[in-house]
Amino acid sequence: MENQVTLPRPHFKKVVLIGVGLIGGSFALALKKSHAVTHIVGVDRHANSLQLAQQLGIVDSFTDDIGAAVIDADLIMIATPVAQTTKILSAIYPHLQPGTIVTDAGSTKADVVAAARESLQEKNAQFVPAHPIAGREKNGPDAALADLYVGKKVVITRSPENTNEAVEMVAQAWKLCGAIIHHLSPQEHDQVFASVSHLPHLLAYTLVADIAAKPHADRLFQYAASGFRDFTRIAGSSPEMWRDISLANRDALLQELDSYTEQLAKLRISLVERDAQAIEDVYRRAQQARVNWIAAIEVAEAQSKDGGD
Amino acid sequence: MENQVTLPRPHFKKVVLIGVGLIGGSFALALKKSHAVTHIVGVDRHANSLQLAQQLGIVDSFTDDIGAAVIDADLIMIATPVAQTTKILSAIYPHLQPGTIVTDAGSTKADVVAAARESLQEKNAQFVPAHPIAGREKNGPDAALADLYVGKKVVITRSPENTNEAVEMVAQAWKLCGAIIHHLSPQEHDQVFASVSHLPHLLAYTLVADIAAKPHADRLFQYAASGFRDFTRIAGSSPEMWRDISLANRDALLQELDSYTEQLAKLRISLVERDAQAIEDVYRRAQQARVNWIAAIEVAEAQSKDGGD
Structure with a gap:
């Protein structure tokens, strides 16, 4: 599917990091390691984040002049909440030189691809969209880890305009971070992540908000245990980031939400009718699927320790 | 609220353990430790579980004659899926001597209290219902741990018939396991756990079953990451056990499910209308509530290390 181009191990003279939080900061630390x-130049809405990022060795310098920052850059990484991507690409566009590759780390891709095509126009071939599948509960530069991406997947959703060389440059940067490269179309990507990431976040946020709004919320939280803690861990994520993701991937997310609520309504009927067999069937199919999935993960982890891709 | 009776540190000459899996096995190992x-006598539907429990030192002997087992017992612990409680109490009833206390470890309480009143009749004062808030993904005797209950809550839902001495005997047994004793009415208990435990299990099972039924399920699971893994951990639990819990606590669970789906429907409208503020409000309230909850847990854990309760 991919015409792989083998290049020598890349070296980046200048990287521009737009967004110096967990995702961008971890990318920078891994490249440095x-x-x-x-040299890494930081750009961020928050001046205190930039100062912290420099103190932590994430960036070597920082500026609020995005136009000056991108001059002579080899690579520009956009690692901001997805709603900001259009504005950033538009700011970059007039200053973007032919030798520079732009990439992003956004959790949605169809919207980013559309925004880039509009903002970057004839320079769109230089933008290689990607999504690293990694994260933590914490945000900000002080949450960044040099090994956040080791063994993690990065999905590249290349555009028809992208050259193999441009795609390979981004792939190489992520491989230097220890990541494993996958390729999907933007639409495939968004549909997959609506299902296994965006919907679970929406469900977890809604549950915790529902419980917190009840008059006896304190007692409820008092008896919540480790199962609840794990189930709601993703509701500890950044509300702004997930608001943006939910809106950016709205159509796929609505489709998954409707499919889910349909299944929930069926189970509700089984419960109303005290249909033990129907309830057990759903629970058993879920448990079996999850056991198989965990077993597959463990096989993959064992293989990667043996020195796979 | 509670008239506490101080007794000397109890010693049990004979404990009957009905159900030698994770929950019962861990109780037995903790008492032994x-x-x-x-002496602990095991009773279980599964002969191979009984043999394994004896090999693992959970029980000292076992039998399939429940009537003989309970003679001269100080304490009978019922640690089976909740749907079996009625049958077991009825089998115990004709053999139950005045000096024996019966307790259980079921995750629902109103149904157990009703079943006990019917099965044990005039001997119902001897039954002290309880629920340890602890578990693991694994089941069976080989999953049992002597320290499973250390620092965990046990909720006792005493009946009006129970004497303080009977309640205190069960409380003492759990304190010997390292647990912290709480008291709720059966109805309060069931409402709380429908909200923070039973509904989350139902939601997680439904999500995994929904994904597993899709034609591209393999690709979906391939890209599911750590957030999905935590969110669905509880869908790895025993389908039979959770089918029984769902049915036993059906009314409270339906009430929580309806409250939740109502909130989900509201969020769906916000998403359809691209109402960024409304979406962020829900996500932010959830995130804040969860942050506060985790902070409260950490304070409680720090206090219990200082030697509380």
């Missing part, structure tokens, strides 16, 4: 970069 | 019991 592999000695693959000479 | 604290040298609080002379």
Whole structure:
């Protein structure tokens, strides 16, 4: 499917990091750890984040002049909440030189691809959209980890305009971070993540908000145990980031939500009718699927320890 | 609220353990570890579980004659799926001597209290219903741990018939396991756990079953990451056990499910209308409530290390 181009181990003279939080900061720290970069310039809405990022060795310098920052850059990484991508790409566009590759780390891709095509126009071939599948409960530069991406998947959703060289440059940068490269179309990507990530976040947020709004919320939280803690861990994520993701991937998310609520309504009927067999069937299919999934993960982890891709 | 009776540290000459899996097995191992019991007799539907339980030191002997087992017992612990409680109490009833206390470890309480009143009749004062808030993804005797209950809550839902001495005997047994004793009415208990435990299980099972039934399920599971893993951990639990809990606590569970789906429907409208503020409000309230909850847990854990309760 992919015409792989083998390049020598890349070195980046100048990387521009737009958004110096968990995702961007971890990318920067990983590139630095592999000695693959000479200089990283930080750009961020929050001045205190930039100062912290410099103190933590994530960036070597920072600026609020995005136009000046991108001059002579090899690579520009956009690692901001997805709703900001259009504005950032538009700010970059007039200053973007032919030798520079732009990529992003957004959790949705069809909207980013559309925004880039509109903002970057004839320079759109230089933008390679990607999504690293990694995260933590914490946000901000002080949450960044050099090994956040080790063994994690990065999905590249290349555009028809992208050259193999441009795609390979982004892939190489992520491989230097220890990540494993996958390729999907933007639509495939968004549909997959609506199902296994965006919907679970929406469900977890809604449950915790529902419980918190009850008059006896204190007692409820008092008896919530480790199962609830794990189930709601993702409701500890950034509300702004997930608001943006929910809106950016609205159509796929609505489709998954409707499919889910349909199943929930069926189970509700089984419960009303005290249909033990129907309830057990759903629970058993879920348990079996999850056991198989965990077993597959463990096989994959064992293989990657043996030195796979 | 409670008239506490101080007794000397109890010793159990004979404990009957009905159900030798994770919950019952861990109770037995903890009592043995604290040298609080002379002899434990196991009773279980599964002969191979009984053999394994004896090999693992959970029980000292076992039998399939429940009537013979309970003679001269100080304490009978019923640790089976909740749907079996009625049958077991009825089998115990004709053999139950005045000096024996019966307790259970079921995750629902109103149904157990009703079943006990019917099965044990004039002997119902001897039955002290309880629910340890602890568990693991694994089941069976080989999942049992002597320290499963250390620092965990046990909710006792005493009946009006129970004497303080009977309640205190059960409380003492759980304290020997390292647990912290709480008291709720059966109705309060069932409403609380419908909200923070039974509904989350139903939601997680439904999500995994929904995904597993899709034609592209393999691709979906391939990209599911740690957030999905935590969110669905409880869908790895025993389908039979959770079918029984769902049915036993059906009314409270339906009430919580309806409250939740109502909130989900509201959020769906916000998403359809691209109402960013409304979406962010829900996500932010949830995130804040969860942050506060985790902070409260950490305070409680720090206090219990200082030697509380």
